[in-house]
Amino acid sequence: MERFQNYIKExxxxxxxxxxxxxxxxxxxxxxxxxxxxxLTDVIEGISNPAELNQEQxxxxxxxxxxxxxxxxxxxxxxxxxxxxxxxxxxVNIGExxxxxxxxxxxxxxxxxxxxxxxxxxxxxxxxYVDGLNKAEKNLKEARTKGDFSLVKHWSRELAFHGSGHYxxxxxxxxxxxxxxxxxxxxxxxEINKYFGSFDAFKKHFTEAAKAVEGVGWALxxxxxxxxxxxILQSERHMLxxxxxxxxxLVLDVWEHAYYxxxxxxxxxYVNNWWNIVNWRAVEERFDKASQxxxxxx
Ligand SMILES: [Fe+2]
Numbered sequence: 001m002e003r004f005q006n007y008i009k010e011x012x013x014x015x016x017x018x019x020x021x022x023x024x025x026x027x028x029x030x031x032x033x034x035x036x037x038x039x040l041t042d043v044i045e046g047i048s049n050p051a052e053l054n055q056e057q058x059x060x061x062x063x064x065x066x067x068x069x070x071x072x073x074x075x076x077x078x079x080x081x082x083x084x085x086x087x088x089x090x091x092v093n094i095g096e097x098x099x100x101x102x103x104x105x106x107x108x109x110x111x112x113x114x115x116x117x118x119x120x121x122x123x124x125x126x127x128x129y130v131d132g133l134n135k136a137e138k139n140l141k142e143a144r145t146k147g148d149f150s151l152v153k154h155w156s157r158e159l160a161f162h163g164s165g166h167y168x169x170x171x172x173x174x175x176x177x178x179x180x181x182x183x184x185x186x187x188x189x190x191e192i193n194k195y196f197g198s199f200d201a202f203k204k205h206f207t208e209a210a211k212a213v214e215g216v217g218w219a220l221x222x223x224x225x226x227x228x229x230x231x232i233l234q235s236e237r238h239m240l241x242x243x244x245x246x247x248x249x250l251v252l253d254v255w256e257h258a259y260y261x262x263x264x265x266x267x268x269x270y271v272n273n274w275w276n277i278v279n280w281r282a283v284e285e286r287f288d289k290a291s292q293x294x295x296x297x298x
Contacts, residue, residue, distance in 0.1 A: 004053055011065055012044055018072065033075050036068055095138040099123075099130050100170050108178040112273045114262045125257050126169045132162030164235075168218060171251050171286070177279035184280040188249075188287045191223075195230045202232070203275070209234050210252050210271045219271075221250035221283075225293040247290040250283050 018037060027033065043064060047053060053061075102122055107115035136158035143149050183189065183199050196202035202221075209232050210219035218235040224246050231246065252274060259270035 004058055005051060007058070008044065008047060008053075008061075011040075011061070014065075015040055015044065033071065036071055040064060040068055094141050095134040097130050097133050097137075097166055099127050100173065102173050104178060109176060109277050112277050113259070117258065117261050120261075121169075121253075121257060122173070125255075126166070129162045129165030129169065132158055133166050136162055168248065168251050169253070171248055172253050174282050175250055175279050175286070176274075176277045177282070178277065180278045180280070181276040182278075182280060184284055186284060187291070188280075188284045191230050191287070191291075202230075206232050206250075206252075207271055207275075210254050211268050213254050216255040219252045219254060220248045222246035223249055223287060223290045225290070226295045226297055228291075228294070228297065247286075247293070249286050249290060250278070 015037060022034065022037070043061065047057075047061075099122070102118070106118040106122070109118060136155050139151070139155045140159065143152060143155065184192065189199065192199055192202045196205060206219055206221060213219060213234045214236050216236070220233045220235060222231050222233055223229075224231055230249070233246070252271065254267055254271065259267060263270040
């Protein structure tokens with residue numbers, strides 16, 4: 001009988017463990033898998049005294065646990081695995097881009113970037129890129145459906161403008177953090193030293209590139225999967241002068257909305273201060289993933 005009791009205890013623990021996991025992965029409460037887990041919980045809770053369970057009831061319970069096990073396996077195989085993170089959605093449907101939440105509070109980057117800038121930048125500017133990208137994707141889908149491409153030039157421009165705006169800002173939030181700064185380490189530092197000579201030489205080049213962006217735009221540290229080295233680029237607005245076929249690793253927003261309320265026209269001070277909030281761990285992770293891409297060199 002003790003064996004039965006131990007088994008029931010194991011099932012209860014397992015059930016709790018899976019629920020904690022689903023919670024941590026933000027799996028929708030309406031998802032099938034929650035329903036199945038809750039069914040099992042009901043069964044377990046219905047067992048008032050495990051010692052009184054007969055052979056047949058125990059077999060029944062075992063069967064239910066086995067089925068749930070299989071369901072969970074196939075559920076997680078269907079979800080796309082990226083690194084050790086399971087993604088709820090393997091891709092973004094047409095016109096369904098969403099504003100990503102900031103990985104910290106609006107005031108977290110103070111005194112280097114004020115709360116007011118972060119709030120406006122995220123909720124107004126980034127949101128408008130998301131909306132513009134969704135609108136462009138939907139209109140291009142409509143053009144494909146109707147076979148009417150008379151406005152293709154306009155929507156392609158919108159797609160590039162808002163798409164780059166959405167993707168670059170999404171990276172921008174992630175590659176900053178409170179109490180950041182310092183230097184990267186590991187493979188990224190090695191590549192920086194190899195290509196730019198030293199971290200200081202790279203930092204000087206990136207700083208100068210950011211300060212000298214014509215009008216509004218970005219400074220970007222990119223990895224070229226073809227040349228297999230890093231590079232520093234400037235982008236006017238979001239998409240002009242962009243070197244395609246590269247992957248942004250570190251990006252700095254030098255649009256006026258990113259600093260003007262606090263720094264007025266002193267972009268240089270903003271760029272200098274920005275180095276204090278770089279999240280190098282996030283940059284290293286981007287580099288690790290990006291550098292796995294390899295194409296034939298020419
Ligand atoms: Fe921006």
